[in-house]
Amino acid sequence: MPAQHGPDRPDGPLPSEWLILADDLTGAADCAIAFARRGLGAAVGWHAAPAGDGAMAAFPVLAIDADSRRLLPEAAAARHAALLRRHLSGRAHPALIKKIDSTLRGQPAAELAATLAALREMGRGRLALLAPAFPATGRTTEGGHVHLEGVRLDSTALWARDHSYDSADLLVVLASAGLKARLLPLERVRKQPSALAAALHAAHAERLDALVCDAVEVADLDNLARASLPLAENVLWVGSGGIAAALAAALPAATGVPPPALPRRPGGVLVVVGSVAEASRAAAAALAGTGVPRFAIPAELLRAGEGDPRWRPLGREIAAAIAAGRDTLVEIAADPAAELRQGAALAEALALLLAPAASRMGGLFATGGETACALLSRLGVHGIHLLEEVEPGVPLGLTLGALQVPVMTKAGAFGRNTTILRSLARLHHLLGAPS
The missing domain is CATH 3.40.50.10840 (Putative sugar-binding, N-terminal domain)
Incomplete structure (x- = not known):
């Protein structure tokens, strides 16, 4: 009751x-x-x-x-x-x-x-x-x-x-x-x-x-x-x-069903930063400083699409890092010429590029909701069961649909330099793996 x-x-x-x-x-x-x-x-x-x-x-x-x-x-x-x-x-x-x-x-x-x-x-x-x-x-x-x-x-x-x-x-x-x-x-x-x-x-x-x-x-x-x-x-x-x-x-606390356990998958966590906001870029730089594989994807490559000769080798390299169990950072490289309205098209292209890697990932951290939605939709995911807030503004959940994987999302314009690092540490703790 x-x-x-x-x-x-x-x-x-x-x-x-x-x-x-x-x-x-x-x-x-x-x-x-x-x-x-x-x-x-x-x-x-x-x-x-x-x-x-x-x-x-x-x-x-x-x-x-x-x-x-x-x-x-x-x-x-x-x-x-x-x-x-x-x-x-x-x-x-x-x-x-x-x-x-x-x-x-x-x-x-x-x-x-x-x-x-x-x-x-x-x-x-x-x-x-x-x-x-x-x-x-x-x-x-x-x-x-x-x-x-x-x-x-x-x-x-x-x-x-x-x-x-x-x-x-x-x-x-x-x-x-x-x-x-x-x-x-x-x-x-x-x-x-x-x-x-x-x-x-x-x-x-x-x-x-x-x-x-x-x-x-x-x-x-x-x-x-x-x-x-x-x-x-x-x-x-x-x-x-x-x-x-x-x-x-203002609501009374409920005593519901215990949240489901997070599934452990062999791949590393895919960290995708699709936002150009300074807060997100600073947090990505802090993660890169720990030595994780880092891939900066030029916006012009995403606009060019699969016909660009760099496309398939880059996708395979990212997928290999994830399959090896390594947390991996992927960013859309800052592009002063890119207009705000191009965001949806860039997110869709990035999702296509990352789909092979994402199918092997052990978890996802995405800055920028458009990027997360495009990627998860491509993998047959239609929703997220929310479980906890690992940091203010960083909810953790479990995907609903064809793929079950833990996912964290963050809006681009806020957060601290340590936000991604701390969020990954929490996820690894919950999964029972070393951070």
Whole structure:
């Protein structure tokens, strides 16, 4: 039986099933792993997985990667609406989370508008609680504006490099998709949960599309989670790993089935770094410093494909290192000429190159969700059963599908120099092998 609610737990019935729609794989896993930490069975899958998969449907927490960050608004919206309809079938009253990037990359407004419209068409209309803050990573929301380390997001170098909107004013962003929204300022977010819940009820009765929720501390998200959890059938949480962690923490811990043992396979761990972010490159350099085999794959080779004479010899060399039981680092070499929109094509080409090696690997560590999804899909994998978080933002799971292998994923733009090293050490420990 679930534990009884303590004084910090919300009153009223709590959801037992969760559906999370995300715009990328690492974000989907970041949200779902928060629930796995509470003892709930959690899995992440992707939009191209076969329909009607009973194994995926059996998990009380299911996160789906829509892989929509690089799509145009109309395509991203259509994909989210289709995934929602598909995965709500068979789930009577799941709590819903729409995961977005905490720095507003991609098409969060168009995706949210399509999700809300699809819910209304299905007779499940909900109020969106937009809370993208992730204080643990320096992302906050103040006065309805996203801030990064205290600076308005639209004034940062990150925004200048990659953004979809003219400003980081969330009310303006929502209005651009035709959504009627109002700000829930910090002083109201910090009210007693009962008073905050009354404000949420009023906004729902007013038929607003969304409330933009300020949050500058973890406690602000915790308060929002406790107030809104009993209203799960009437709200849609929209945010990043911060709100997911707050919602999971407000649930009673579950005592479920013990997680499965990780299978031991003879190959080494394949470490794939598809991100050009500095944090990922620094972690890869630290791993390379230990003497592991290192392969830097030029982007122009991936664009050329199998016709390039270097392709097959390089693939065989990587496969040989993995088959010999050696952890092996593969990177897409930094290419200043490569544009962001080329990422999907490069990930698919890299997956094709690495498929022979990956079929022999004892485990996978992938930085960049697009890369991991492309590679695993090519191997007949359609999802990941999440088991634990080896480091903040680095979930460990077991693949579901034709190949069973432990896998760890990490978003490209965060982490420490030691993240890959420490994650590999944890995996080797769990496998009972020397690191």
